[in-house]
Amino acid sequence: MASAMLSLASASPSASLSLQENLKISWKRGTSSRINFLGSDFSKTKSFTRTSMTVAVKVSRFNDITMAPPDPILGVSEAFKADTHEMKLNLGVGAYRTEDLQPYVLNVVKKAENLMLEREENKEYLPIEGLAAFNKVTAELMFGADNALIQQQRVATVQGLSGTGSLRLAAALMERYFSGAKVLISSPTWGNHKNIFNDARVPWSEYRYYDPKTVGLDFDGMISDIKAAPDGSFVLLHGCAHNPTGIDPTPEQWEKIADVIQEKNHIPFFDVAYQGFASGSLDEDASSVRLFAARGMELLVAQSYSKNLGLYAERIGAINIVCASSDAAARVKSQLKRLARPMYSNPPIHGARIVSNVVGNPELFNEWKEEMEMMAGRIKSVRQKLYDSLCAKDKSGKDWSFILKQIGMFSFTGLNITQSENMTNKWHVYMTKDGRISLAGLSSAKCEYLADAIVDSYHNVK
Numbered sequence: 196m197a198s199a200m201l202s203l204a205s206a207s208p209s210a211s212l213s214l215q216e217n218l219k220i221s222w223k224r225g226t227s228s229r230i231n232f233l234g235s236d237f238s239k240t241k242s243f244t245r246t247s248m249t250v251a252v253k254v255s256r257f258n259d260i261t262m263a264p265p266d267p268i269l270g271v272s273e274a275f276k277a278d279t280h281e282m283k284l285n286l287g288v289g290a291y292r293t294e295d296l297q298p299y300v301l302n303v304v305k306k307a308e309n310l311m312l313e314r315e316e317n318k319e320y321l322p323i324e325g326l327a328a329f330n331k332v333t334a335e336l337m338f339g340a341d342n343a344l345i346q347q348q349r350v351a352t353v354q355g356l357s358g359t360g361s362l363r364l365a366a367a368l369m370e371r372y373f374s375g376a377k378v379l380i381s382s383p384t385w386g387n388h389k390n391i392f393n394d395a396r397v398p399w400s401e402y403r404y405y406d407p408k409t410v411g412l413d414f415d416g417m418i419s420d421i422k423a424a425p426d427g428s429f430v431l432l433h434g435c436a437h438n439p440t441g442i443d444p445t446p447e448q449w450e451k452i453a454d455v456i457q458e459k460n461h462i463p464f465f466d467v468a469y470q471g472f473a474s475g476s477l478d479e480d481a482s483s484v485r486l487f488a489a490r491g492m493e494l495l496v497a498q499s500y501s502k503n504l505g506l507y508a509e510r511i512g513a514i515n516i517v518c519a520s521s522d523a524a525a526r527v528k529s530q531l532k533r534l535a536r537p538m539y540s541n542p543p544i545h546g547a548r549i550v551s552n553v554v555g556n557p558e559l560f561n562e563w564k565e566e567m568e569m570m571a572g573r574i575k576s577v578r579q580k581l582y583d584s585l586c587a588k589d590k591s592g593k594d595w596s597f598i599l600k601q602i603g604m605f606s607f608t609g610l611n612i613t614q615s616e617n618m619t620n621k622w623h624v625y626m627t628k629d630g631r632i633s634l635a636g637l638s639s640a641k642c643e644y645l646a647d648a649i650v651d652s653y654h655n656v657k
């Protein structure tokens with residue numbers, strides 16, 4: 196912190212005033228710089244009469260830095276923690292909770308960690324591209340172990356700092372090698388996408404996705420916006436369980452999206468943060484990516500194990516870039532490593548070992564699938580119960596069936612900002628301001644309370 200020794204006269208609002216007068220003015224004006232004399236506050240000094248001396252004035256070099264706003268998603272959890280109301284409910288961040296609303300560590304994760312302890316594995320640095328066993332199983336999980344792409348070594352896979360870090364690394368590659376190309380992102384999308392591309396200096400624009408009238412997909416809008424984009428743009432697609440809407444294209448619609456992307460020579464970029472969480476099946480949730488890959492298209496896929504293995508804080512995921520040849524894949528991988536090295540050097544090992552132990556071990560893999568079905572099933576059951584409660588409580592005839600049509604962790608309620616604020620201020624239900632609620636943070640016991648809050652906010656707040 197900057198601490199400049201200044202003569203009092205030069206630091207004073209007016210050099211002709213006495214020290215005490217100067218101090219009074221300075222306190223009244225509420226100046227933020229604290230004036231210290233030999234380490235003690237002037238405010239605590241009772242009698243001080245000498246007028247000429249040198250004092251230390253702390254002048255921050257960071258004075259021009261303004262306070263950043265809280266994060267629209269992670270900031271919600273901070274506000275929730277500060278609330279002491281007994282009915283408070285955190286439906287902000289997409290993180291799975293048990294029926295008792297407690298965080299959940301999967302049994303397969305505990306087993307994988309026990310294996311790691313038994314093997315007394317070391318903590319040496321990983322290579323820049325991450326743990327080889329992890330990269331192998333993660334690409335297999337995404338594309339299918341028997342996919343020819345893998346045998347042909349056409350996938351450049353690099354372990355990333357979960358989904359976010361993997362997206363960010365790909366964005367850095369786009370900025371370096373596709374200068375000027377823009378990325379199309381859905382409207383709406385996960386709040387962090389725009390930040391990621393902004394920080395990487397990749398230009399973006401939006402394509403239509405959500406239609407508030409039908410509370411469904413604006414498929415025609417989406418297709419025409421993708422068509423209208425300059426040839427060779429990147430198109431960011433949510434592989435499954437679109438965040439925040441919970442609305443995914445049908446398999447037929449995916450085919451048409453792939454047609455347009457191919458016609459336009461665009462590059463599809465999948466963000467897959469919820470594999471297994473949409474349908475309960477890992478393969479089914481990878482089908483959009485596999486459909487594009489089967490057409491021989493070059494594409495990018497960012498993966499995350501935050502949700503499906505509950506490894507939120509381990510920061511484990513990957514970026515996969517499918518290339519037309521193994522040669523291109525090797526070069527792309529080398530450049531991803533080159534970008535990663537000065538950014539974070541190499542990735543953490545703990546989560547990578549957990550994933551490779553679970554996905555690479557048939558017994559644990561099957562157990563994982565069962566646990567994932569259990570988690571996805573719990574979310575489906577609270578979704579149904581919330582819908583039933585809304586229908587029972589709301590006598591206005593409003594159709595709430597869109598809640599049942601949405602999939603994944605979230606429900607996009609259609610509540611506007613003021614209504615969402617009412618949910619929090621009056622009902623202590625914490626959620627993002629776009630009207631999204633995380634059903635993964637809801638218990639059956641709280642469905643009725645939540646339905647009361649939604650009905651009140653929807654009908655009594657404009």
Ligand code: KET
Pocket residue numbers: 268269287288289290356357358359360385387433438466467468498499500501507512
């Ligand atoms: N993509 C999407 C679509 C996404 O929803 C998230 C996280 C991520 C990537 C990145 O997750 P990571 O933990 O970096 O692998 N979404 C939840 C948490 C967050 O905002 O960070 C959320 O929307 O609540």
